[in-house]
Amino acid sequence: MRVLLVEDDPVLAREIAHALRAENFAVDHASNGEDGLHMGETEAFDAAVLDLGLPKIGGVEVLRGWRAAGRGLPVLILTARDGWSEKVQAFKAGADDYLVKPFRVEELVMRLRALVRRSRGHADARISCGPLSFDAQVGTFERDGLPLRLTALEWRILSCLMLRKEIVVPRADLIERVYEGDADVDSNSLEVIIARLRRKIGRDMIETSRGLGYRLTASGGAA
Template sequence: MKVLLVEDDASIAGKLAELFRRENFVVDVADNGRDGQHLGETETYDVAVLDLGLPLVPGIEVLRQWRKAGRSLPVLILTARDGWSEKVEGFKAGADDYVMKPFRGEEVVMRLRALVRRANGLADSRIACGPLLYDAQLGGFELDGLPLRLTGLEWRVLSCLILRKGHVVPRMDLLERVYDGDADVDSNSLEVIVARLRRKIGAEMIETVRGHGYRLVPAEG
């Protein structure tokens, strides 16, 4: 999962970014509305966390501009404001969910997972593909009913594939969701991760679609 975090409070932004990375999310952080608006309009994200009280450009205006530009990514508004009118304004501007400060980081993580799952057209939080089961709310995988042990990079690839099971996930989409922007990425590193996953879940479950990317399919038989 690739998250855009737009928050001007350095302490909150740092704690959230650290938490998101512990949960194996890829995170970009902007500390003002102008930069956040630019990133949201020019980069690809699965979800955004947006503060309303931002410098340079207010969060509500950032959201309006994203929607005006046709950006449909789910947006979770994060704010200290507690008036009902503020919430209504946020939802009218195109917000998908709302969390008030102070908050529990774990709640934010679960809400983000739910937003991404629903954005991919998945109503149930437990997503199955053959013997593989993904709990999209808690972030865990099982294979044949047993917990599946994955590295952080393997988890990022497999969660992206199972959220779009049966569909080709472009290679560039996977790379963007596996590595932070400043990571030094070897040209064949994604192929290495996919090879490791095939050994763990079965080679036939991850198809290579040459020139495009990869597709997760149920194992036959």
């Protein structure tokens, strides 16, 4: 899962980014509204954390710009403004959730996970695909009831496939949502991670659709 963080406070931004990466999220950071608007319009993200009091362009204007451009990513407003009028304005602009500073990073993580899960059409926090299960609220995977140990990149790829199980996910889409924007991505790195995942969950559970991408399927669960 890849998150866009638009926050002008450098200390808070580092704290949030560190906490999200510790929970396996890929994080791209914009320190002002102008950069945040551009990144949200031109790159693929699973969700955004957006401050309201930003330099250059305010958070509400950024959000309006994303929605006007047809960007439907879930947006969590993170701000010190706790007045009712500010909340109304943010939700009218297209916000999906609103968290007031100060806050606990654990709550931020849980809210983001819920937003991403619901945006993919999953009402239940536990998602299953054959012998594989994913607790999307806690962020843990199990196969046949036993916990899976995954690297951050393996977790991001498998969560992306799980949230769109039985659907072919384009290779480019996986890369966009797994790697941060400044990452130096080797042409074969995705295939290497897919191969590692197949060894952990069952080779036939991840199908390759040549020229398109990959599909997580329950039909290969017995392999």
